[in-house]
Amino acid sequence: MVSKKAAYFSMAIPALLLFFAFHTFPALQGIYYAFTNWDGFSEGYDFVGFKNFISLFQDDNVINSYLFTFKYAIVVTILINVISLLIALGLNSRIKFRNFFRGIYFLPNVLGVLIVGYIFNYIFANIVPTWGEKLGSEFLSTNILGNEQWAWIGIVIVAVWQGIAFNTILYISGLQTIPQDIYEASNLDGAGKWQTFWKITFPMISSFFTINMVLAMKGSLMVFDQIVALTGGGPGRATQSIAYLIYQGGFQGGEFAYQSANAVIYFIVIVVISVIQLKFLQKREMGA
Numbered sequence: 317m318v319s320k321k322a323a324y325f326s327m328a329i330p331a332l333l334l335f336f337a338f339h340t341f342p343a344l345q346g347i348y349y350a351f352t353n354w355d356g357f358s359e360g361y362d363f364v365g366f367k368n369f370i371s372l373f374q375d376d377n378v379i380n381s382y383l384f385t386f387k388y389a390i391v392v393t394i395l396i397n398v399i400s401l402l403i404a405l406g407l408n409s410r411i412k413f414r415n416f417f418r419g420i421y422f423l424p425n426v427l428g429v430l431i432v433g434y435i436f437n438y439i440f441a442n443i444v445p446t447w448g449e450k451l452g453s454e455f456l457s458t459n460i461l462g463n464e465q466w467a468w469i470g471i472v473i474v475a476v477w478q479g480i481a482f483n484t485i486l487y488i489s490g491l492q493t494i495p496q497d498i499y500e501a502s503n504l505d506g507a508g509k510w511q512t513f514w515k516i517t518f519p520m521i522s523s524f525f526t527i528n529m530v531l532a533m534k535g536s537l538m539v540f541d542q543i544v545a546l547t548g549g550g551p552g553r554a555t556q557s558i559a560y561l562i563y564q565g566g567f568q569g570g571e572f573a574y575q576s577a578n579a580v581i582y583f584i585v586i587v588v589i590s591v592i593q594l595k596f597l598q599k600r601e602m603g604a
Contacts, residue, residue, distance in 0.1 A: 346576045346579055346580070347576070347580055349361075349572060349573045349576045350368055350369070350573060350576040350577035350579075350580050351363055351364065351365060351366070351368070351573075351577075352364060352573045353367075353368075353573055354572055354573045355570040355571070355572055355573070356566065356567065356570060356571075356572030356573075357570070357572075361573070364573075368573060368574050368576075368577035368578075369577050369580075369581065371574070372574075372577060372578055372581060377553065377556075377561070378561065378578060380553060380556070381553075381556045381557060381558050381560075381561045382558055382585075384468065384554075384555065384556065384557060385536075385537060385539065385557045385558045385559075386537075387468070388468060388471065388472065388475075388536060388539060388557070389533055389536035389537045389539070390536075391472055392472055392475050392476055392479065392532065392536040392539075393529065393532040393533045393536055395472070395476045396475075396476055396479040396480050396483055396528075396532045397483060397525070397528055397529060397532060399476065399480050400479075400480040400481075400483035400484040400487055400528070401483075401487050401525075403421060403480065403484045403487075404484050404487030404488045404490075404491060405487075405491070405513075405517075407421065407484070407488055408488055408491040408492065418485075418488070421480070421481055421484050422481050422482075422484070422485055423481065424477060424478040424480075424481040425478065425481035425482045425485075427478070429478065429541035429542065429545075430541050430544065430545050432474060432477075432478055432545075433474060433541060433542050433544070433545025433546050434545045436470070436473070436474045436477075436545075436546065437461065437545055437546050440459055440460050440461050440470050440546075441459045441461065444456055444459075444460070445457050445458060445459060461546055461547050462551055463551070464551045464552060464554040465554075467546075467547050467550070467551060467554055467555050468554065468555050470546060470547075471539070471542050471543065471546055471547065471555060474542050474546065475536065475539065475542055479532060479535065479536075482531075483528045483531075483532060486524050486527060486528055487521065487524055487528065489524065490520070490521035490523070490524030490525075491517070491521060493520070493521075494516070494517065494520045494521070498516055498520075499512065499516065502515075502516055522597075522600065525597070526593075526594065526597040526598060529593060529597060530590055530593050530594060530597070533589065533590070533593060534586060534589075534590055537558075537585075537586050537589065538559055538586070539557045539559060539560075540557065540559040540560055540563070543555060543556070543557050543559075543560045544560065549561075549564065558578070558582050559582075561575070561578070562575045562578050562579050562582065565578075566579075
């Protein structure tokens, strides 16, 4: 028993120390600096209390970034879950080359987010305008990422295309847990496809729906790589997410302490939204 415990501790303690050194300690440092006026590179700084937090609520740039991020997250979360559930239903049916198509749909999840972003940046900037000119479409002839009104749609397209891969796999896993006997019984009772889905399939995968909704919302609220690869927060500040604002202001704009305070609020917002989602969706599971 002693040798077994020693083996467990020898594996767990180094991992715990590394996690604390590279995750927990920097996070605690960020909370500490949020109450100072440190710019990120000067030797000295002063404590300013809650001044940074108060200023955040009066900063139009910060407020706009939160509004953009919430709008983006809601749209992406809904689209990812609707599309991935439809794909999962199709891939779970008895079709030819089912495993092949499952591999194809999961492929985007394997690719790096930045790589995908840069590829779509080239598509939006070069390929789509060329097609638009040939089709005589004025809207398609311009780069959507350069339009303040429509640039966020380009980011949504990329995020949804890549995000549905993981959610589809989870939905397929949920669908495979449903006994076929239930479907056979519903067919004997004369239930239609919509009734079967709404009364049997969806309630039976409600826990998977909860997980996918929470993960999709959390990932969307933390959008960063797509912004870097596609728009850089532009045009102007039209697509500046909270995460990108924290990075840009904290590491490039000399606002390390100020953006550390923003990161603290950002963390609290994500936790609150996730908890509310879990409670609401779990209540719905109980009702189902």
